[in-house]
Amino acid sequence: MTKIAFITGATSGIGKASAIKLANTGYDLILSGRREEQLNLLKEEIHSNYSQKVLTLVLDVRNQSDVNRIVNNLPEEWKQIDLLLNNAGLAVGVSSLQDGELDDWERMIDTNIKGLLYVTRAISPLMIDRNQGHIINISSIAGKEVYPGGNVYCATKHAVDALTKGMRIDMLEHNIKVSSIAPGMVETEFSIVRFKGNKEKADQVYKGFTPLYAEDIADAVEFIATRPKHVNINDMLIMPTAQASARDIVKKQ
Numbered sequence: 001m002t003k004i005a006f007i008t009g010a011t012s013g014i015g016k017a018s019a020i021k022l023a024n025t026g027y028d029l030i031l032s033g034r035r036e037e038q039l040n041l042l043k044e045e046i047h048s049n050y051s052q053k054v055l056t057l058v059l060d061v062r063n064q065s066d067v068n069r070i071v072n073n074l075p076e077e078w079k080q081i082d083l084l085l086n087n088a089g090l091a092v093g094v095s096s097l098q099d100g101e102l103d104d105w106e107r108m109i110d111t112n113i114k115g116l117l118y119v120t121r122a123i124s125p126l127m128i129d130r131n132q133g134h135i136i137n138i139s140s141i142a143g144k145e146v147y148p149g150g151n152v153y154c155a156t157k158h159a160v161d162a163l164t165k166g167m168r169i170d171m172l173e174h175n176i177k178v179s180s181i182a183p184g185m186v187e188t189e190f191s192i193v194r195f196k197g198n199k200e201k202a203d204q205v206y207k208g209f210t211p212l213y214a215e216d217i218a219d220a221v222e223f224i225a226t227r228p229k230h231v232n233i234n235d236m237l238i239m240p241t242a243q244a245s246a247r248d249i250v251k252k253q
Helices: 013-025 036-049 064-072 102-130 151-174 190-194 199-205 214-225
Strands: 004-007 028-033 054-058 083-086 133-138 176-183 235-238
Touching: 004 013, 013 028, 013 036, 013 083, 013 214, 028 036, 036 054, 064 102, 083 102, 102 133, 102 151, 102 176, 133 151, 133 214, 151 176, 176 214, 190 199, 214 235
Parallel strands: 004 028, 004 083, 028 054, 083 133, 133 176, 176 235
Antiparallel strands: none
16 A cells, blocks of 8 residues: 655755655655645656655644644545654744844744644644554754754754654654654755845855755655664764764865
8 A cells, every 4th residue: 555645844955855755665745835836846746757646735834723724634545644754944044042033033933843743743643543654853963963053943953853752752652653864964945044045145055065965865764764664763863974063064165
């Protein structure tokens, strides 16, 4: 029987790359995100290259009522979710805490922590009913270390790290796997969002070295999702070769 994966933040970056990778692996896909046009383009791309079914959902994970409504109203054949990829997340701004903008903080907390919780709370009971499933949370090196300008973003990803461990314990008796992937620097729309659309600043982040790409993390998603039933990858930290920690990066002049 074909497995179903539910992916948040599927419109670009790691979410999009993971959708393509999982389609190639044989998963039918529920793709959610805020940008309907990008979701439809991805759906068309998958239909053109793979034989998997795709359901798209325009969804902002920050809206609890929408999350519950959409999950509760999934067609029955789409409720048999085998894999939840909690990928939706963002960093906004690089201000020090004393100069931080409340709107930036709330966007990060509402998306990275509360959004992950809302989606997991809605979907995990469907897995528990079937006594099977797998939840993969996309964390970050920022969930392992704190760096200048990272304050609230790092705090949200530390929360993802702790929540993953808590989920692993809570889901243990229900035969549900829970995993975390913590990437280092990945060249996606991440820095463009962080610098609020300033592409010049965003490009400087990745200048002088080869960062990770979305496809690298999608490879990790596939690896974790395809382990034997008796194997769970609790946590995976992935860095570019040129990066040893959040702050230690070798860049060519």
